[in-house]
Amino acid sequence: MKALFADDAYLSTCEATVTGIREDGGIELDQTCFYATSGGQPGDTGFFERADGTRIRIEGTINGATKAEIIHLPAADQPAPDIGETVTLHIDWDRRYKLMRLHTACHLLSVVCPYPITGASIAEDDARVDFDMSETIDKAEVTEKLMALVEANHPVYIEWISEEEFEANPDIVKSKNVRPPRGLGRMRLVCIGDQATVDSQPCGGTHVSETAEVGQIHIGKIEKKGRENRRFRIRFGEMPA
Ligand SMILES: [Zn+2]
Numbered sequence: 001m002k003a004l005f006a007d008d009a010y011l012s013t014c015e016a017t018v019t020g021i022r023e024d025g026g027i028e029l030d031q032t033c034f035y036a037t038s039g040g041q042p043g044d045t046g047f048f049e050r051a052d053g054t055r056i057r058i059e060g061t062i063n064g065a066t067k068a069e070i071i072h073l074p075a076a077d078q079p080a081p082d083i084g085e086t087v088t089l090h091i092d093w094d095r096r097y098k099l100m101r102l103h104t105a106c107h108l109l110s111v112v113c114p115y116p117i118t119g120a121s122i123a124e125d126d127a128r129v130d131f132d133m134s135e136t137i138d139k140a141e142v143t144e145k146l147m148a149l150v151e152a153n154h155p156v157y158i159e160w161i162s163e164e165e166f167e168a169n170p171d172i173v174k175s176k177n178v179r180p181p182r183g184l185g186r187m188r189l190v191c192i193g194d195q196a197t198v199d200s201q202p203c204g205g206t207h208v209s210e211t212a213e214v215g216q217i218h219i220g221k222i223e224k225k226g227r228e229n230r231r232f233r234i235r236f237g238e239m240p241a
Helices: 093-112 139-151 163-168
Strands: 013-021 027-029 046-049 055-063 070-074 086-091 117-122 127-131 156-162 186-192 199-202 217-224 230-236
Touching: 086 093, 093 117, 093 127, 093 139, 093 186, 093 199, 093 217, 093 230, 139 217, 139 230, 156 163, 163 186
Parallel strands: none
Antiparallel strands: 013 027, 013 086, 027 070, 046 055, 046 086, 055 070, 117 127, 127 230, 156 186, 186 199, 217 230
């Protein structure tokens, strides 16, 4: 299974061959552009187009026992494809692109608020990030700093580094928030800014390629969840007056 989204987040369609159908109806392919739920980013939805033009609606994408297994979950009452059948994959691009914009915004928020992250969850129109922090912080001020990073239009790119390289230069990972996964041989770093001057952190998700694509966002809410936990909500659009 080739996870094409890891190298090209903008790939909204591709051809693939059906390699397996699971007992629960989940579909496995030789390659896919459908992102599987992970790291707070929900898996892709969309449809598979068959040779005769009919469609198989996909309502979610998840990992199997390992990250190497990606399972496409058809909606109820969809026809099952045949093993060996070639299908054309189509992601619900509007939804995925919003997820990419908000996911990238979460990285920018971790630059503006350099506190340990205890949780994150991204939806189509709202992303939440939980920080281990006790300080009170003004949402207008955070919004302003976020938008400065968006408007600076920093490049966002992926860099793969070996674990040895990381051991030798632990500062390569600028965010102190994230503990890089070990034992995989190499790490996927998401870098922001020329030479990763703004940020770099391990992440397997999909992101926009320059920060201006995030567009207008604001902090909708900062909730106090316990003495040392603050929950930030990032939303699209201007901050309501
Ligand atoms: Zn990410």
